[in-house]
Amino acid sequence: MTAYPFNFEETVVVSGIQSSGALHLGNYFGALRQHITLHREHPSYYFIVNYHAMTSLRDREALLNHTLDAAVTYLALGFDPSKGNLFVQSDVPLLNELTWIFFCLTPVSLLEKATSYKDKVAQGLSANCGLFNYPILQASDILIYGGTVVPVGADQKQHIEIARDTAQRFNRVWSPEQPLFPIPDAHIMKSVAVVPGTDGRKMSKSYGNTIGIFDEGKQLADRVKRIVTDSTPLEAPKNPDTDNVFALIRLFATAEQQSAIREAYLRGGYGYGHAKKVLIELITEYFGEARERRRELLKDMDYVRDVLRQGAVNARTRAESCMDKVRELTGLMTTYRV
Numbered sequence: 001m002t003a004y005p006f007n008f009e010e011t012v013v014v015s016g017i018q019s020s021g022a023l024h025l026g027n028y029f030g031a032l033r034q035h036i037t038l039h040r041e042h043p044s045y046y047f048i049v050n051y052h053a054m055t056s057l058r059d060r061e062a063l064l065n066h067t068l069d070a071a072v073t074y075l076a077l078g079f080d081p082s083k084g085n086l087f088v089q090s091d092v093p094l095l096n097e098l099t100w101i102f103f104c105l106t107p108v109s110l111l112e113k114a115t116s117y118k119d120k121v122a123q124g125l126s127a128n129c130g131l132f133n134y135p136i137l138q139a140s141d142i143l144i145y146g147g148t149v150v151p152v153g154a155d156q157k158q159h160i161e162i163a164r165d166t167a168q169r170f171n172r173v174w175s176p177e178q179p180l181f182p183i184p185d186a187h188i189m190k191s192v193a194v195v196p197g198t199d200g201r202k203m204s205k206s207y208g209n210t211i212g213i214f215d216e217g218k219q220l221a222d223r224v225k226r227i228v229t230d231s232t233p234l235e236a237p238k239n240p241d242t243d244n245v246f247a248l249i250r251l252f253a254t255a256e257q258q259s260a261i262r263e264a265y266l267r268g269g270y271g272y273g274h275a276k277k278v279l280i281e282l283i284t285e286y287f288g289e290a291r292e293r294r295r296e297l298l299k300d301m302d303y304v305r306d307v308l309r310q311g312a313v314n315a316r317t318r319a320e321s322c323m324d325k326v327r328e329l330t331g332l333m334t335t336y337r338v
Contacts, residue, residue, distance in 0.1 A: 006146035014147030024210035026203030030153035039084030087311030
């Protein structure tokens with residue numbers, strides 16, 4: 001009999017970021033900032049989600065480049081590989097075996113209720129099986145490492161509920177006397193609202209309304225200039241609480257800066273162009289050190305690949321111990337070992 005792999009008293013942080021495009025401010029404030037903080041506090045497994053990216057991305061070079069760029073972004077923002085595991089999702093193909101087992105437990109009606117799937121199809125994404133089954137692969141991502149804390153954006157809360165349901169269903173069916181999987185909890189940063197994109201909707205790669213984390217110079221200026229504002233004249237007072245530019249400024253500005261800019265809005269004579277110039281300056285300063293680290297990392301991609309490789313070794317070791325127990329509990333015969 002193989003041992004049960006997970007200590008239910010241990011906090012294990014698990015999350016990922018999709019590599020379907022360049023990472024943007026919504027990714028940073030919705031997930032990455034939390035990832036960087038939490039990986040210093042608890043055992044953690046963070047992965048570049050390239051399997052999930054394939055639900056919408058069909059470009060080989062783009063997938064490869066976005067995957068490596070996401071890893072560089074983590075490291076530039078301060079991820080320390082001596083304190084947590086950073087790896088590529090596809091380096092742990094055991095995920096797919098566990099996902100199949102979960103498929104066989106999951107009612108179709110549960111996935112039909114997933115609002116994220118409906119929203120993406122409504123946006124024009126192909127209604128493919130990968131997109132429909134996305135939450136179950138995500139459940140495998142979490143459960144195969146014994147994840148107990150999952151830092152995600154508020155829009156992913158339903159998917160974490162599905163992961164919790166999946167863990168409970170497996171434990172009830174195949175491991176009733178001693179549960180195999182801990183029940184994960186979503187860790188949602190309450191203080192950060194949805195980050196608006198340049199068109200006022202949620203910032204998202206699928207909307208094409210993003211501002212990249214490391215955008216600078218003309219590229220940054222061009223994207224900020226596209227932020228939608230109302231037609232209030234320059235001399236008139238403006239409402240900062242309904243303005244997309246001010247919503248982004250609040251993410252970067254100190255309390256004192258926010259207060260001064262708010263007063264300028266309400267006083268009048270302060271245009272949206274002024275606010276956009278301030279936003280450009282704030283973004284440039286905020287990511288200044290990380291931008292320099294990114295430039296250095298891009299000169300040493302062998303180091304980046306080594307970080308991913310070691311993270312994958314650690315992740316696969318943990319995943320293999322989980323799957324050995326899963327096969328034993330479910331009765332899956334295994335006569336071959338690599």
